[in-house]
Amino acid sequence: MINGIALGQYFPGQSVMHKMDPRIKLINTFIFIIAVFIPQSWAGLLMVILFVLFSINCSKIPGKTILKSFKPIIPIILITSLINVFYTQSGTILWKWWIFTISTGGLNKAGFMAVRILCLIVGSSLMTYTTTPTALTDGMERVFSPLKVFHVHVHELAMMMTIALRFIPTLIEETDKIMSAQKARGADMESGGLSQRIKAFIPVLIPLFVSSFRRAYELATAMECRCYHGGEGRTRMKQLKMQGRDYSAIAVMTVFVGLLIASLFVVPPVL
Amino acid sequence: MIEAQHVSFEYRNPEEPPIVVLKDINLTIERGSFVALLGHNGCGKSTLAKHFNAMLLPTGGTVLVESMDTKEEEKAFDIRKTVGLVLQNPDNQLVSTIVEEDVAFGPENLGVPPQEIRQRVDDALKVVGMYEYKNSAPHKLSGGQKQRVAIAGILAMQPDCLVLDEPTAMLDPQGRKEVLDTIQDLNKNQGMTVVLITHYMEEAAKADRVVVMNDGEIWLDGTPKEVFSKVKELRSVELDVPQPTELCDRLRDAGISLPEGILTTEECIEALASRMEVRAE
Amino acid sequence: MSSLLETKGLTHVYGEGTPFEKKALDEVSITFEQGDLVGIIGHTGSGKSTFIQHLNGLLKPTAGQVLLHGNDIWANPKQIRDIRFKVGMVFQYPEYQLFEETVYKDIAFGPKNMGISEDEIEQRVKKAASIVHLKEDLLQKSPFELSGGEKRRAAIAGVMAMEPEVFILDEPTAGLDPKGRNQILDQICAYREEQNSTVLFVSHSMEDIAKVAKKVLVMHKGKVAMYGQTYEVFSQVDKLEQMGLTVPAVTKIFTGLKKRGFDLGQNAYTIEQAADVLLPFLQRGGTVHD
Secondary structure (H helix, E strand, O other): OHHHOOOOOOOOOOOHHHHOOHHHHHHHHHHHHHHOOOOOOHHHHHHHHHHHHHHHHHHOOOHHHHHHHHHHHHHHHHHHHHHHHHHOOOOOEEEEEOOEEEEHHHHHHHHHHHHHHHHHHHHHHHHHHHOOHHHHHHHHHHHOHHHHHHOOOHHHHHHHHHHHHHHHHHHHHHHHHHHHHHHHOOOOOOOOOHHHHHHHOHHHHHHHHHHHHHHHHHHHHHHHHOOOOOOOOOOOOOOOOOOHHHHHHHHHHHHHHHHHHHHHHHOOOOO | OEEEEEEEEEEOOOOOOOEEEEEEEEEEEOOOOEEEEEOOOOOOHHHHHHHHOOOOOOOEEEEEEOOEEOOOHHHHHHHHHHEEEEOOOHHHHOOOOOHHHHHHHHHHHOOOOHHHHHHHHHHHHHHOOOHHHOOOOHHHOOHHHHHHHHHHHHHOOOOOEEEEEOOOOOOOHHHHHHHHHHHHHHHHHHOOEEEEEEOOHHHHOOOOEEEEEEOOEEEEEEOHHHHHOOHHHHHHOOOOOOHHHHHHHHHHHOOOOOOOOOOOHHHHHHHHHHHHHHHHO | OOOOEEEEEEEEEEOOOOOOOEEEEEEEEEEEOOOOEEEEEOOOOOOHHHHHHHHOOOOOOOEEEEEEOOEEOOOOHHHHHHHHHHEEEEOOOHHHHOOOOOHHHHHHHHHHHOOOOHHHHHHHHHHHHHHOOOOHHHHHOOHHHOOHHHHHHHHHHHHHOOOOOEEEEEOOOOOOOHHHHHHHHHHHHHHHHHHOOEEEEEOOOHHHHHHHOOEEEEEEOOEEEEEEEHHHHHOOHHHHHHOOOOOOHHHHHHHHHHHOOEOOOOOOOOHHHHHHHHHHHHHHOOOOEO
8 A cells, every 4th residue: 555655766777877976967957957047948857868868878767757757747847838839829820719829939939848848857857766865865964064154054955865765665664554453443544535535534543643642752763872972073985976977977068058159149049 | 700709789879878789699601501580670680790890890799700809900991801792782883984994992991912803803703794894884783783783893803702781672683683693693602691781571481591681689690491480480570481481381371281391482383282182182 | 064264265465566566474274263373473474463364354355254253354345344343353553553642541442442331441441451460550651651562462452342353463572671561462362261262373482482471473474384283393393494484592502402412302382391301311311211
């Protein structure tokens, strides 16, 4: 049942992208998300598409998996497309009814936006596909560590994420157990209206909270026993070291963004 | 190694009378020894264990760890580095999503250089026999395996003494055996001082010394043979004794003369067999 | 006449059709009669937890049937809740399921779900509380204020109060000290006598099983490896050890003596029995050695 929930979307692998430094992946993904909004012409967007295809190739994630990941976002794309189709009125008018008008310009824009969103989703999900949640947290801690100057508790936030990741499976298992135990006492969690169902979950939620607090308390004790005292003076077993592939990734990204900006000047915008 | 002098401890609550948990405890843990601490739930044994690594401070008396007073706050890390505490629930003491990173947690907190952490983590995992699981996720392991990882996490801080608070209470027989074998190996082959809190008598029988607590006090203290030969006293506070010991005690009550201090099935078989052989002749 | 509780070819496969497919139960056919007191033993992963969760319909069989009084419990899936009142189940560490404001309300949760009258609920709660020796004044306390052992007993009382015909417990004594273990085992037996119900309990402690159970069910790799009277099962020391299970220490002593040539004529699995069997031999002597 609930055990089926996949945690993160990590797909184990040994590709270049899997092996990349998580910091670079984070930074590159961030740049990519912005870069997707630079092109204003189909030529520019074509470059983005090519870049995404190239990245998919680097990640060795099967195309099928990528296609599957489209599913949940199809409604979003459809809605935005529809809005774009009816909102933009330029070029030749193809169809008109009451206040709804479809024009070539509208279709053009809707298509452009749809492709852009697709690229955005695929490009950024490649990061979660190729990076374990642990590595991701680790990467984030290090990328954001300069923020310490502004008294942002980067280490503490990362520690919280790690602990959350560690305990999610444990708590899912526990929820399952408590649900079975209450069902065995005749709790009915499968029928009734919404308010009844919410009420029916109280016998599950309260024990779950109580046990989470107990776990938190015990974990805090265990961490103290292991001399935890925040990020100060802490070392790390795994050092992140930039490799050739990381520098190449930076270079590729720089060229990509450069080309996109250049395209703004060379090709006139479509919209 | 550890010295408790007139230690008392009470939980103080402003509105209610204080709850006395420990009363005038005097106990010395020798270096390299294997001490089992026995007693009912609520007899104060876990509270005492938390005094050994400065997680709790005595309300009266002193606890010395390698001559360091646990009351000195700046010594807390040195004390916890010397006396490692393993808790009952293996699930609630693992911090990380990957076994080796969890084991590294302690030394990372101590600021050990990365190269050395790697070495310590590998060594600790090998000692507890979990090296091949170093890249596994803790929630995929069995209870016994998780508890061994927890022990490795403490070992990576290179303590001189290991205090284990009912480490086997939540495990199945297989897991219990794994953990107990690990503890025995650490004591025998690595010279680790071990304080094992348990209510399994068979586990306590494997120690060099058994300390029985009752109602916040040390009640019996001696070798397993000495302590478990007091079957009637232990029974009077509803503590178990190993089955062979109890069987021999019953037979002795019925007028059969058998040697004192029988703990294991082998010893019992031996004693009964030789007794019957004598009769047979 | 049909048996009280019966399984026929009960099979359960986890994650069917996925790469993680695992057969947890493999054609288990077994019968429990009214008044049986059965200890269930087996390795972790032997399928015993999966098995007991089928008996009250928490899990649905992949194949096969569970029959209560001769009727398939899944004949009408909408009625499965009624089955759970007749076949009561206490999970491992049941104290973690307590949630109500007072101990009384928590014990009353099950009976309330059954839809019985307030008067009868009160009667049942008080009866269950007295079986597990929870004092009346504790009933108005919050369950979270109780001690560990009291919490466990309150949780067990919560299932007892439903007065199930079959009472199943998964490791009821796990994590308790010897005193708490003995109390709970005594209370389970007291419930059985009171209600003349059937009790099944899973335990890793052979000593507990030996002390209490009349019959023993041994599960191994999803199948019934042995099922019989306690003395019959514990006499097969070698077979149990092959499955990675132990026998009570006294049984080991008897087997050890037999290997040394002392045949005592019968086996023993509790200390009382062992002493009774041994005494005549030790006092008389002479006749045992061949």
